[in-house]
Amino acid sequence: MAVEQKTVTAMEAVESNPLNLIWTDLDIELKTYAKEHHVPIIVDEGLALLEQIIRISKPKHILEIGTAIGYSATRMARICGSQITTIERNQEMIQIAKKTFQKSGYESQIRLIECDALEAFEFVKDASFDLIFIDAAKAQYTKFFEIYTPLLTSHGIVVSDNMSFHGLVNKDDYEAQSRSVRGLIRKLAGYQEYLLKNPNYDTSIFELGDGVAISVKKD
Ligand code: SAH
Numbered sequence: 001m002a003v004e005q006k007t008v009t010a011m012e013a014v015e016s017n018p019l020n021l022i023w024t025d026l027d028i029e030l031k032t033y034a035k036e037h038h039v040p041i042i043v044d045e046g047l048a049l050l051e052q053i054i055r056i057s058k059p060k061h062i063l064e065i066g067t068a069i070g071y072s073a074t075r076m077a078r079i080c081g082s083q084i085t086t087i088e089r090n091q092e093m094i095q096i097a098k099k100t101f102q103k104s105g106y107e108s109q110i111r112l113i114e115c116d117a118l119e120a121f122e123f124v125k126d127a128s129f130d131l132i133f134i135d136a137a138k139a140q141y142t143k144f145f146e147i148y149t150p151l152l153t154s155h156g157i158v159v160s161d162n163m164s165f166h167g168l169v170n171k172d173d174y175e176a177q178s179r180s181v182r183g184l185i186r187k188l189a190g191y192q193e194y195l196l197k198n199p200n201y202d203t204s205i206f207e208l209g210d211g212v213a214i215s216v217k218k219d
């Protein structure tokens, strides 16, 4: 009976948090803010995958495109001491992200570039990155990839978030979407094709979280 009870408790624990993510007070504050203000921070499942990739590959320097409130940047900084360079163009987000980094205790590891990522190459061109996390305007993913992957180290990794665009890509009800959403779906589908056919990368696209593409540079 005691053994049975213990097993049930263990199973419940696994079922309630199989991703095994641990939240700090700051994480919870940011998640709450994001929910209330509709800031599209990375969902738990995608985050868990991203964090495991970082644990496995131990990137020295990570480039993030799309900082928002600094949630994913601080999570990434926490794992194994990686340097994070993160780019954000929205002033409101920039102000919140700055406060996040101060509060996080990882400020010295994180460099925030306040600029449109389509125009920020000159600020990072002397650096190299072991991992690039693309998580900004969905219509521009192919451009971000082309601008920044020349700075990727050998066997470097590109993680692209929101490949399902909140479940909209490849959906049957494509015709029912607004014109602008249809345009975005087409662009994201085009990016996925671009990744899968890119001869210099091995890419797999996972339907977890909001859809995550992992591309590994072949040499
Ligand atoms: N990575 C964050 C979420 C980013 S949300 C997290 O998971 O915690 C996407 C962000 O990208 C938004 O804040 C938006 O302002 C920013 N963004 C979109 N297009 C951009 C661009 N071209 N240059 C810089 N930032 C951009």
Ligand code: MG
Binding pocket: 040, 041, 042, 135, 161, 162
């Ligand atoms: Mg995202």
